[in-house]
Amino acid sequence: MKVRLWLTQFKTLSKEDKKLIASIKTIVGSKPFNLKPYKIATQHTSVAKSVKDGVKESNERLEYLGDAVLGLVVANYIFKKYPYKDEGFLTEIRSRIVSRDSLNLLARKIGVNHIVQFDSRRKTPNSHKSIYGNTLEALIGAVYVDQGFNRSQKFIVNKLLIPHFDIEEIISTTKNYKSKLIEWSQKNGKTTSFELLETKEKTHFKEFVTQVLIDDEPIAKGQGLSKKKAEQDAAREACISLEIE
Known part of the structure; x- marks a missing residue:
C-alpha cells in the first residue's frame, strides 16, 4: 500500500x-x-x-x-x-x-x-x-x-x-598540535596555556586570535573561525618555533 x-x-x-x-x-x-x-x-x-x-x-x-x-x-x-x-x-x-x-x-x-x-x-x-x-x-x-x-x-x-x-x-596521520605541544611541555617540566587576544567581528562571522604561552612567556599566535581552530593554529606555530617533531 x-x-x-x-x-x-x-x-x-x-x-x-x-x-x-x-x-x-x-x-x-x-x-x-x-x-x-x-x-x-x-x-x-x-x-x-x-x-x-x-x-x-x-x-x-x-x-x-x-x-x-x-x-x-x-x-x-x-x-x-x-x-x-x-x-x-x-x-x-x-x-x-x-x-x-x-x-x-x-x-x-x-x-x-x-x-x-x-x-x-x-x-x-x-x-x-x-x-x-x-x-x-x-x-x-x-x-x-x-x-x-x-x-x-x-x-x-x-x-x-x-x-x-x-x-x-x-x-x-593524526596531528593534534595542541596535544603534541602539551605533551612536550609536560615532558620538559613546563606549563602551557592559551590566551584569547582578540575577537574580530566581521559582517557574517567572527575570527578569533589566540596566543600560546610556555611558562607564561608568549611563544606564538594563531587565528581561526573558532576558538579551537585558533588554539590549534597557535599550537602549530609554537611547534614549528620550538622545532617539536
Whole structure:
C-alpha cells in the first residue's frame, strides 16, 4: 500500500523534485518516503523563506539533529572496532572523522554540493568553508526524521564511513598540535596555556586570535573561525618555533 501511494505521489511531483529524489537515492542508498525534510535539508539559511512569525525554514535545525546522530553512530562504530583503546584515542579519531573540514570534503565527494541551495552572492569565509558539511549533517537529520535511526546508521556506516575513511590511516596521520605541544611541555617540566587576544567581528562571522604561552612567556599566535581552530593554529606555530617533531 505504501509503495502504491508513493508511486501515485511520484507522478505528481515536479521535475526538480524527481531530480532531488534521484540524487538522494544515489547519496543515501534509498528513496525517501517523505520528500519534505530532504528539501529543507538542502536549503541554506541564505535562501530560506519565512514560514511563521518571521521564522525561516532553513536546514539549521536538521543540521543540529544530524550532527547528534552522526556523532553517536561514529562513536559506536569506533567503540566496537577498537574494544581495547582508551577514551582519548576514541575521542581523537571521532573528532578527525566528524571535523568540519572532513565533512566538507566528504560532502563534495558524494555530491551534496550539487543539491544544496544557497545565495552565492552572500558567501563569506565561514559559509564557504562549512556550507557543504553542514548540509551533509542536515541530510543525515532528514534521513533520521524520514526513515528512523536504523536507516540513518546504515547510511552513515555503509555509504560514508566504510567507503571514504581509512581509519588506520587516520590513526597514523593524526596531528593534534595542541596535544603534541602539551605533551612536550609536560615532558620538559613546563606549563602551557592559551590566551584569547582578540575577537574580530566581521559582517557574517567572527575570527578569533589566540596566543600560546610556555611558562607564561608568549611563544606564538594563531587565528581561526573558532576558538579551537585558533588554539590549534597557535599550537602549530609554537611547534614549528620550538622545532617539536
